[in-house]
Amino acid sequence: MSEIAHFINGQAVSGVSSRRQDVFNPATGNADKTVILAGENDVDDAVRAAKEAWPEWSKTPVLRRARILDKFKNILWERLNQLAEVISSEHGKTIDDAIGEVTRGLEVVEFATAAPTLMKGEFSENVGSDVDSHMIRQSLGVCVGITPFNFPAMVPMWMFPVAIVTGNCFVLKPSERDPSASILIAEWLKEAGLPDGVFNVIQGDKIAVDRLISHQDVKAISFVGSTPIANYIYTTGTAKGKRVQALGGAKNHMVIMPDADLEMATNALMGAAYGSAGERCMAVSVAVPVTEAVADALVHRLAPKIKELKIGPATDSSSEMGPLVTAQHLQKVVGYIDAGESEGADVVVDGRNFKQDKQGYENGFFIGGTLLDNVKENMSCYREEIFGPVLSVVRKNSYQEALDLIHGHEYANGTAIFTRDGDIARNFMQDVEVGMVGVNVPIQFQWLS
Template structure:
């Protein structure tokens, strides 16, 4: 049974190790999508609040960056233990403010722990390089932090996505401004408290709450050196353009339309369960959701099993809510428009009733067959537990549909043929590929990041690739022995 809704204290910004009030009287109600009830009030901070946080980060940077990385990482060893100790509490926060099931919320916190574990390995990955390049002449490369950086996080993973950036950026010596989604600010407050308990110096992490005004201020602030963003493609483009126009580094992750290519030889039971989980996990509110299935040839037997599996997914039991009433209405509008355009709704998740949560925002699992590529549901990101099935006769036709997408986060193929799987791996236009896996999220140390309009900027946001984003190289050439023979290199 779901836990009762808890009324939380007023959300506050976290600056220089303290929760502080802001200059604004403007607030936003934070609702639980499980019930529609108000959880807390949150300030809509402005540029003044951001500047205060940046000043705190700037003041903390000299001492933090000068601390040896072997010492910085000790904070995150302790922090990892705190995440494990507070697993139930952190999972409940995610459940309440985001609407995930408790099992999904726990999985999110477990991923945050894995991301923290990777950050603890960074001292071994960023050791400098040194070489004697000529007689008596030595060159070395060191990775140095950038300074004050910012992370703008989305609503769909209140705990995990901040951990895509916080552990790596801070272990590498930066100080950070975290801007959580205004829809889910509670987890960020607890993350800040636990990092302080782990020994993170005041000012190294600061949390500023708000909406569009804060995002724009982050992009414009002259003291912020780099910005990471996760959200919709439309906003990712705006953030990337604005941040880079202000001469900042930026990696901005956008939306997705991930295609699951199902071939006739696919293992029916495994494919059905994987596709159903991919389209409905986290209520479809993840950029790795398989929202478009391309049925190649005769796969009706698999589609039948898929619908059977999807029927086992029940709103309020093993399917959480979507984030808001507006999201529910938008998702259900896509279903209705596809049906009106001639698609066949095999499983209809519109307007489910969840006993005891009648005011919550739920959409049931929905499977729609005979969708055509020209329909909006075939190409646009729905961000709900909805699967659009398109049919083709050949794998080449299926790949043409996948390649035509503006997005490029993920794609997967279900087949027992290694040759066909390799063909898809080589020809799908996506940054993350799965073979018989519906959600091909790389595990650490492999990085997360898509192609095309699913990502803007160089480097990925996690894994080894993130090291290059959060650091800059210092090259040093030395010579101490004047008696050494010289040549054109020295």
């Protein structure tokens, strides 16, 4: 069984901690690897390497830093399939979803290569008598990224390209559920010419996180994950005087108006709710049809499509949806379906009954797509983020009721409306208190651009 180590100061390091955790292939249910879980001393080593590399790296011309990232970008393009296969083997998502993830992350790398322009300062002459004003952008020092299991390549690439191209050094703490992608990224950055210590990977759990967010030499933290942990990291990090960006949970609604193209809306929901088995923060997990007639028609169209989903391992190119990431997460999702049923929701399509019959994959963490109808606002399947292939239908009688529903929920990453009415679409964009809004598109991006 292979072991996944840290990457500190340009090389793989086992560290001093004796703690280990199994890494599973979600499609087979087998533990194929183990990952080292860092202790505080290991974290200190990673931060020290970054701190020691920072003075020289911060003085490296920004054009040279951008060229290294440009070379890294080319390596990523050339080995995109290799990285996608590693992601699929540890996360479970289909190869197409994994390729889409890497491609999306690459867009941030491409953006970061524009740093020579983006880093330009400002100059104002005579802001006072014989006084000129200069504004320059300088790096902070050691920055930390703490990333979730659902996008083991894309979310880190939201963070480190911009951090390192602007002269910072970086310590990444990826999810211990699918850690291998982070090591490939580290190795390829080194191959692209990144100096040792500028990018480091520390594998671990809460012990590593707690040390990172309280370490005196860490200047800034970026986090993506659940809301309780986001709150914890934000309050702890800011109390220590650090700059913190903490992104938490989501519950994304899609409103279907009476004049909507129902076939378009149905197809959009299939990808948005069940793509990547619902394990993404921009998944549409709530459909809000306006009027009973629209709701009945929508459910009637959705149910057969959900039942026909091709569910299987990433190694099968015909698979449209893979397994969930762990057995524990599978049980959590099943628990939400159980709760929805017991609280009065109608289980129109029941994914709990799905059995994988492909040889060698019978013990994988598979679940079928699930459709819950007549869901109410007080149900746990509506209030909480499920992070699985479960779509809840909440019926409303008017546009205003649908809008009030969205505004009444604790979470809101994005939202969408399907309508043929230009006035309704514009009003929705203006009225809805959500940052990302789609009109006749289910989620606010496409994988391949």
